[in-house]
Amino acid sequence: MTIKEITTSAYTDQRPGTSGLRKKVTVFQQENYLENFVQSIFNALGTVTGITLVLGGDGRYFNREAIQVILKMAAANGVAKIIVGQNGLLSTPAVSTLIRQHRKRDNSVQGGIILSASHNPGGPDADFGIKYNIDNGGPAPEKITEAIFQQTLEITHYKIFESAAIDIDHIGEKQLGKMEIQVIDSVKDYADLMETLFDFEVIRHYLQTSPFRFYFDAMHAVTGPYAIEIFEHRLLAPVGTVLRGTPLADFGGGHPDPNLVYASQLVSKMNATDGPDFGAASDGDGDRNMILGHQFFVTPNDSLAILAANATLVPGYAQGLAGLARSMPTSQAVDRVAKALGIPCYETPTGWKFFGNLLDAEKITLCGEESFGTSSAHIREKDGLWAVLFWLNILAIKQQSVADVVIAHWLHYGRDIYTRHDYEKVNKEGAEALMAQLRANASKINGQQYGDYEVRLCDDFAYTDPVDGSVSSHQGIRLLFTNGARIVYRLSGTGTEGATLRVYIEQPETDETKIQQSIAQSTQTILAELIKLSLSIADIEQFTGRTQPDVIT
Ligand code: VG1
Ligand code: CO
Numbered sequence: 319m320t321i322k323e324i325t326t327s328a329y330t331d332q333r334p335g336t337s338g339l340r341k342k343v344t345v346f347q348q349e350n351y352l353e354n355f356v357q358s359i360f361n362a363l364g365t366v367t368g369i370t371l372v373l374g375g376d377g378r379y380f381n382r383e384a385i386q387v388i389l390k391m392a393a394a395n396g397v398a399k400i401i402v403g404q405n406g407l408l409s410t411p412a413v414s415t416l417i418r419q420h421r422k423r424d425n426s427v428q429g430g431i432i433l434s435a436s437h438n439p440g441g442p443d444a445d446f447g448i449k450y451n452i453d454n455g456g457p458a459p460e461k462i463t464e465a466i467f468q469q470t471l472e473i474t475h476y477k478i479f480e481s482a483a484i485d486i487d488h489i490g491e492k493q494l495g496k497m498e499i500q501v502i503d504s505v506k507d508y509a510d511l512m513e514t515l516f517d518f519e520v521i522r523h524y525l526q527t528s529p530f531r532f533y534f535d536a537m538h539a540v541t542g543p544y545a546i547e548i549f550e551h552r553l554l555a556p557v558g559t560v561l562r563g564t565p566l567a568d569f570g571g572g573h574p575d576p577n578l579v580y581a582s583q584l585v586s587k588m589n590a591t592d593g594p595d596f597g598a599a600s601d602g603d604g605d606r607n608m609i610l611g612h613q614f615f616v617t618p619n620d621s622l623a624i625l626a627a628n629a630t631l632v633p634g635y636a637q638g639l640a641g642l643a644r645s646m647p648t649s650q651a652v653d654r655v656a657k658a659l660g661i662p663c664y665e666t667p668t669g670w671k672f673f674g675n676l677l678d679a680e681k682i683t684l685c686g687e688e689s690f691g692t693s694s695a696h697i698r699e700k701d702g703l704w705a706v707l708f709w710l711n712i713l714a715i716k717q718q719s720v721a722d723v724v725i726a727h728w729l730h731y732g733r734d735i736y737t738r739h740d741y742e743k744v745n746k747e748g749a750e751a752l753m754a755q756l757r758a759n760a761s762k763i764n765g766q767q768y769g770d771y772e773v774r775l776c777d778d779f780a781y782t783d784p785v786d787g788s789v790s791s792h793q794g795i796r797l798l799f800t801n802g803a804r805i806v807y808r809l810s811g812t813g814t815e816g817a818t819l820r821v822y823i824e825q826p827e828t829d830e831t832k833i834q835q836s837i838a839q840s841t842q843t844i845l846a847e848l849i850k851l852s853l854s855i856a857d858i859e860q861f862t863g864r865t866q867p868d869v870i871t
Contacts, residue, residue: 320480321394321495326350332358332470334463336669336811338449340435343380345814346446350476356388356431357476358469359450360395362462363428367396370426372416372451374408374504375433376540376574376603377565378440381406382486384433384448389484393497394477398426400497403504406486407565409540409604410434411704412508414455414697419507421453428453434540434603437575438814441568445814456674456698460790463671505547512548512704515634515696516711522553524714533559534706535584535599538566539574544604544703553710574601576608576690576702577871578615589613596713596720600702605670606690607705611720617871619649619736622686624727625708626655629684632711634696643676643685645669646779646794647806647822649734652686658731667781667793668808674698675785688738688822725837732828735836735844739867740810741819741858749809749817752861756795756807763797768851772800779806797855802826805852819862823848842870 329348332339332355339355346352360366373388375381385406392400401416402408408416413430421427435447450458450466458466479495492499524530534549536542542563549555561584562570573580576599588597588610597610609616616624626642629635642656643664656663664682666672670691676682677695686692691700692708709720716723741749756763763776775798780791794808803825810818823845827833836844852858859865 321477322480323475323477324350324353326354326473326476328471328473329354330471333467334449337436337457338432338447340438340445340447340812340814342814343442343444343446346380346384352384352387352448353391353476353478354470354473355448356391358466358473359431360391361469361473362465366392368398368426369428370399370401370420370424371397371428372401372408372413372420372430374403374413375406376409377405377407377567378435378446378569378602379442379444379567380446381433381567384446385486386483387478388431389494389499390479390481391477393479393494397497399500401500401502402486404487404489404501405504407504407540407543408432409508409544410699411605411693411697411701412504412544413451414699415508415511417451417453417455418697432603435814436603436812437573437601437606438812439569439573440602444568451698454674454678454698456677457669457671459671459674459788461788505544508544509547509552511696512707513552515632515704516707517633518553521707521710521714524717525553525555528717530596530713531594532596532710533561533584533587533594535561535576535581535597536563537572537574537576537581537599537601538562538564538570539600539602539604540565541600541604541703548703548707569602576601576606577869579869581608585610596709598706598709600706601690604702605700607692607702608690609705609709609720611724614721614724616720616724617649617736618686618688618690618692619651619734620724620727621705621709622648622684622692623651623655623731624723625692625705625712626652626684627727627731628712631715632708635683635694639683640680641676641682643673643682645672645687646796647738647808647820648686648688649736649824650802650826651731651734654731664784667779667790669811670700672781672783672790675783679785681784688736728833729830732826733833733836735825735827735841737823737841737845737849738871739821739823739849739852740869740871741821741862741864742813742868743816744819744862744864746817748861748863749819752819752856752858753795753807753809755861756856760795763855768855769847771803771848771851774798774800803848805848805855807856819858821852821856821867823852
């Protein structure tokens with residue numbers, strides 16, 4: 319076995335987006351493409367000699383190949399040890415858990431590498447991704463992702479160990495040159511952490527003694543083994559509670575995206591007359607969650623607010639919450655809870671990395687995004703199964719239906735009627751021109767009256783991190799109306815084809831009668847006037863050629 323130094327030339331398209339580097343598998347399969355990025359991570363870290371890293375992915379196509387490359391490159395670069403999930407599988411929240419737990423005992427643990435394109439489809443013609451997480455278990459902040467990007471532009475060489483394939487399918491310790499490889503059970507540490515946060519006894523009792531029925535759809539992605547262990551083995555839910563529980567390299571041909579469109583199988587189960595009481599799904603890498611009741615969809619915005627409002631019912635949060643946070647496009651539902659609890663609520667740009675400092679500084683305990691992401695200070699990533707367990711724990715205590723819990727919440731705190739419209743795979747130049755025009759017109763839009771809606775503020779959202787003072791600008795155009803309604807426009811940073819324009823639309827309602835009426839109405843109908851405005855203010859048709867979104871959430 320020898321260390322080889324390979325000459326390479328730089329690619330110019332390796333800037334990490336909202337959540338790591340995401341590209342088509344065919345892009346990653348280009349000569350030295352993955353190697354360049356991995357070496358750039360190591361180079362950006364300065365020295366990796368003697369460090370320990372956690373490594374795993376969501377099992378999608380190219381996961382195994384990438385793990386072999388990373389192990390060999392780590393060994394050649396002087397990494398002391400890699401902790402890797404069996405079969406190369408680790409969910410994003412499990413990686414975060416492992417980094418934090420191993421670091422408590424061993425401060426050579428510096429971070430981890432996650433292989434996933436999250437909710438994007440997998441397979442030879444679909445997507446792959448790679449992301450670096452730092453020693454707190456969370457996604458690298460912009461300062462580090464920018465340093466990695468700089469390295470990708472300057473790279474000339476990378477180092478790799480020449481060796482046969484390393485067995486990652488059997489638990490145990492192996493050696494590659496001087497580097498130790500510890501293949502671990504992908505599930506155990508994460509499942510143990512969940513037991514410390516939630517009352518498994520109460521949930522188990524409820525599942526066994528009441529008629530309550532529930533399904534979890536793992537979408538053939540990474541959460542299958544975690545969900546089977548937690549729900550079926552530890553909580554004794556009936557075998558078959560976990561649907562599509564086997565991770566597949568192409569996710570069975572579907573989008574591992576837990577929303578009403580891509581989890582339609584679960585949705586139709588929930589909508590049946592005699593359907594179950596509770597349903598949930600998670601995404602490719604296990605950090606997202608969708609929560610459903612019988613014939614009822616809980617928006618991620620409401621879910622975050624409801625978890626916050628009920629947190630003290632759950633053992634892990636019985637002491638109360640330090641503060642709350644949401645990404646800017648996420649609805650203001652959680653702000654109402656923060657206000658009622660008398661705790662701060664922070665508004666961050668889109669992407670989990672912006673919550674890290676707030677969590678580290680103990681300024682917040684729970685946080686979330688409208689994009690089906692919710693989590694807490696227990697790790698530094700969003701956490702799909704955590705949210706499902708949180709709901710199960712609350713339902714087992716309250717013994718009410720999901721719909722009753724949500725409606726009672728609305729009547730108490732007010733309701734934020736909300737939708738997100740995604741215009742996918744649109745022409746990149748058109749989408750950028752649309753944003754540029756909005757940006758240029760922001761000051762003109764300020765103060766404008768559109769029908770019943772008067773703009774109180776139109777700006778391009780910028781965020782100053784309250785902990786380290788770093789500034790992130792151009793995070794989305796927001797229109798705040800005097801009546802509390804909002805329209806937000808931003809371009810996705812996770813897509814791999816053309817551009818995706820996301821339009822977020824929100825209308826608060828605090829009048830009890832109107833909230834009651836809203837229950838039977840469709841969100842799109844209630845928001846019709848704002849939706850029309852969202853199209854005209856940004857000239858969406860003119861710039862994208864589209865008159866309707868591809869996905870409505
Ligand atoms: C999307 C979501 C964002 C989320 C990100 C990563 O980003 O909007 O809220 O943090 O995906 O989610 P964008 O830039 O496409 O809007 V996932 O589950 O990577 O890990
Ligand atoms: Co994800």
